[in-house]
Amino acid sequence: xxxxxxxxxxxxxxxxxxxxxxxxxxxxxxxxxxxxxxxxxxxxxxxxxxxxxxxxxxxxxxxxxxxxxxxxxxxxxxxxxxxxxxxxxxxxxxxxxxxxxxxxxxxxxxxxxxxxxxxxxxxxxxxxxxxxxxxxxxxxxxxxxxxxxxxxxxxxxxxxxxxxxxxxxxxxxxxxxxxxxxxxxxxxxxxxxxxxxxxxxxxxxxxxxxxxxxxxxxxxxxxxxxxxxxxxxxxxxxxxxxxxxxxxxxxxxxxxxxxxxxxxxxxxxxxxxxxxxxxxxxxxxxxxxxxxxxxxxxxxxxxxxxxxxxxxxxxxxxxxxxxxxxxxxxxxxxxxxxxxxxxxxxxxxxxxxxxxxxxxxxxxxxxxxxxxxxxxxxxxxxxxxxxxxxxxxxxxxxxxxxxxxxxxxxxxxxxxxxxxxxxxxxxxxxxxxxxxxxxxxxxxxxxxxxxxxxxxxxxxxxxxxxxxxxxxxxxxxxxxxxxxxxxxxxxxxxxxxxxxxxxxxxxxxxxxxxxxxxxxxxxxxxxxxxxxxxxxx
Amino acid sequence: xxxxxxxxxxxxxxxxxxxxxxxxxxxxxxxxxxxxxxxxxxxxxxxxxxxxxxxxxxxxxxxxxxxxxxxxxxxxxxxxxxxxxxxxxxxxxxxxxxxxxxxxxxxxxxxxxxxxxxxxxxxxxxxxxxxxxxxxxxxxxxxxxxxxxxxxxxxxxxxxxxx
Numbered sequence: 001x002x003x004x005x006x007x008x009x010x011x012x013x014x015x016x017x018x019x020x021x022x023x024x025x026x027x028x029x030x031x032x033x034x035x036x037x038x039x040x041x042x043x044x045x046x047x048x049x050x051x052x053x054x055x056x057x058x059x060x061x062x063x064x065x066x067x068x069x070x071x072x073x074x075x076x077x078x079x080x081x082x083x084x085x086x087x088x089x090x091x092x093x094x095x096x097x098x099x100x101x102x103x104x105x106x107x108x109x110x111x112x113x114x115x116x117x118x119x120x121x122x123x124x125x126x127x128x129x130x131x132x133x134x135x136x137x138x139x140x141x142x143x144x145x146x147x148x149x150x151x152x153x154x155x156x157x158x159x160x161x162x163x164x165x166x167x168x169x170x171x172x173x174x175x176x177x178x179x180x181x182x183x184x185x186x187x188x189x190x191x192x193x194x195x196x197x198x199x200x201x202x203x204x205x206x207x208x209x210x211x212x213x214x215x216x217x218x219x220x221x222x223x224x225x226x227x228x229x230x231x232x233x234x235x236x237x238x239x240x241x242x243x244x245x246x247x248x249x250x251x252x253x254x255x256x257x258x259x260x261x262x263x264x265x266x267x268x269x270x271x272x273x274x275x276x277x278x279x280x281x282x283x284x285x286x287x288x289x290x291x292x293x294x295x296x297x298x299x300x301x302x303x304x305x306x307x308x309x310x311x312x313x314x315x316x317x318x319x320x321x322x323x324x325x326x327x328x329x330x331x332x333x334x335x336x337x338x339x340x341x342x343x344x345x346x347x348x349x350x351x352x353x354x355x356x357x358x359x360x361x362x363x364x365x366x367x368x369x370x371x372x373x374x375x376x377x378x379x380x381x382x383x384x385x386x387x388x389x390x391x392x393x394x395x396x397x398x399x400x401x402x403x404x405x406x407x408x409x410x411x412x413x414x415x416x417x418x419x420x421x422x423x424x425x426x427x428x429x430x431x432x433x434x435x436x437x438x439x440x441x442x443x444x445x446x447x448x449x450x451x452x453x454x455x456x457x458x459x460x461x462x463x464x465x466x467x468x469x470x471x472x473x474x475x476x477x478x479x480x481x482x483x484x485x486x487x488x489x490x491x492x493x494x495x496x497x498x499x500x501x502x503x504x505x506x507x508x509x510x511x512x513x514x515x516x517x518x519x520x521x522x523x524x525x526x527x528x529x530x531x532x533x534x535x536x537x
Numbered sequence: 538x539x540x541x542x543x544x545x546x547x548x549x550x551x552x553x554x555x556x557x558x559x560x561x562x563x564x565x566x567x568x569x570x571x572x573x574x575x576x577x578x579x580x581x582x583x584x585x586x587x588x589x590x591x592x593x594x595x596x597x598x599x600x601x602x603x604x605x606x607x608x609x610x611x612x613x614x615x616x617x618x619x620x621x622x623x624x625x626x627x628x629x630x631x632x633x634x635x636x637x638x639x640x641x642x643x644x645x646x647x648x649x650x651x652x653x654x655x656x657x658x659x660x661x662x663x664x665x666x667x668x669x670x671x672x673x674x675x676x677x678x679x680x681x682x683x684x685x686x687x688x689x690x691x692x693x694x695x696x697x698x699x700x
Contacts, residue, residue, distance in 0.1 A: 140619075150623075150626055160647075162637065169626070173574075187609065
């Protein structure tokens with residue numbers, strides 16, 4: 001239990017790193033070393049936290065020694081520590097990729113020196129949001145990560161990035177305002193912002209007020225998570241950012257929104273009041289998102305649409321509010337963070353190797369760079385849900401839970417899930433056929449870099465651009481590491497699914513969380529979920 | 538809990554103006570809209586604090602009910618700091634847009650427009666005679682090419698050093 005009291009370090013260490021790298025802004029090498037070292041340290045700490053929570057159960061830390069309903073509290077349970085480990089592993093891989101890119105391009109005078117401090121602040125914000133046991137602290141966590149992401153998405157300040165950045169900033173600020181309004185209303189109604197305390201006190205409110213607060217929170221988090229009617233900002237704003245930035249955004253930011261939705265649904269407003277609307281939203285998110293992906297010819301935009309579409313699977317698992325469904329959703333979140341990030345990293349490599357991220361302008365990469373082909377193929381098949389991979393296992397879990405639930409809406413979602421999976425396969429197969437499979441000479445308006453291809457592309461060739469390595473080893477290595485991590489999720493899917501199911505069980509039975517925060521003799525909430533025992537109504 | 542009607546009216550007016558400005562296409566107005574929204578929300582937070590009361594500095598002679606609730610004020614302070622940072626950042630972006638494009642209006646996404654204007658005809662999928670684009674053409678298509686030479690592009694084109 002003592003280990004859990006180090007949990008705030010997961011937020012403090014990256015912020016410390018941000019301060020150090022900001023001071024070292026003129027010394028690029030030192031900056032790299034500090035940020036990678038601190039992020040590795042954070043990851044180690046979080047693995048330790050996960051190991052301790054696995055055995056010891058949920059733990060809470062009171063910041064500054066203030067007692068829970070009044071002070072700020074950080075809660076480590078299985079779900080949050082799992083999310084911390086996966087998110088830090090992914091952000092470490094992306095950081096190494098980004099430093100590799102910087103080293104390859106020679107970033108002495110580029111504005112990239114601001115990248116390291118901002119990136120670490122982003123990681124701190126994500127950790128804070130995962131650990132927070134207090135609604136307002138969750139809001140602060142969101143704001144930390146959003147403010148850092150505003151800087152990262154407009155990095156370099158070119159025309160398209162500024163244009164995309166404006167959309168992103170305005171939409172994010174509006175969602176934050178909605179979240180703050182929801183917090184103000186909840187405080188007005190209950191007099192507390194502590195989540196464990198709220199779990200008890202929200203039950204005493206009348207149904208109308210509860211629904212109002214519930215919907216406010218879901219809309220605010222739905223914008224951040226890009227759930228269907230609120231998802232149109234995402235494919236517009238993500239693709240223009242630099243490859244590592246898009247990758248980390250795709251992996252982490254929407255998932256923080258999903259995480260907040262999970263907490264809202266399980267801890268604050270248990271029960272199935274809004275399950276039907278959530279299921280409809282999940283279905284539309286899946287289908288509309290993937291249909292958008294099919295229309296794209298730019299790989300980054302296509303992947304942004306698949307990102308939106310696959311958020312639908314997580315919302316589906318959440319909306320079932322059964323142990324099986326929620327467990328599969330937890331598994332799917334971890335799987336999707338890894339896979340989506342590695343796909344965006346590979347797209348960054350495709351852009352370097354082929355000179356463009358448009359499927360029309362790139363061709364023949366399977367022959368030009370077999371390494372790249374393998375790196376793309378594995379996560380792409382994983383995303384589409386082809387049997388041995390974790391994408392298949394996650395989807396299988398969701399579909400099984402849906403059939404177990406057995407309502408007509410759940411069956412509709414099962415059909416929609418299978419359809420989306422097939423259409424995802426179609427979308428990534430189109431990328432494969434055009435960018436990798438056809439002859440290089442068939443590319444429309446190819447970049448000179450693509451065709452002037454020397455013999456060995458993996459070790460670095462110097463064609464087209466002067467002194468620029470097309471596929472630096474660090475970038476390929478970190479992408480490979482993430483792809484291997486994705487495959488490891490498949491290999492260790494058994495124990496991993498067990499953790500996911502256990503964390504779902506704990507979240508649905510809210511007493512471990514509440515007792516960890518408010519003490520052993522806190523009033524246990526009146527009822528767990530109606531859906532828990534009977535499997536739906 | 539009682540509330541101050543003036544504050545609530547002001548809050549409603551700020552929300553209305555903020556949302557109206559937010560829907561404009563000019564970036565400066567959007568920024569003004571966001572600022573109004575943030576301030577309206579601060580007023581909402583203030584209203585949740587209930588009665589105006591004494592400053593919450595502990596004095597053992599004062600009964601607990603006479604103090605003002607300090608928590609909403611702490612929340613407002615945080616939210617002011619955050620909206621200050623966002624406003625500064627937005628001003629930077631607006632200035633950058635002006636430097637780059639000499640205009641204050643939000644632009645359409647070029648790729649979005651391009652995809653929307655793409656015809657539904659796809660040369661690879663919808664052509665009457667199939668176009669083989671892979672490196673491994675089917676024997677069937679080869680046979681077809683022998684019948685109609687020149688109509689298909691299976692003939693080896695000069696490859697730019699791909700091999």
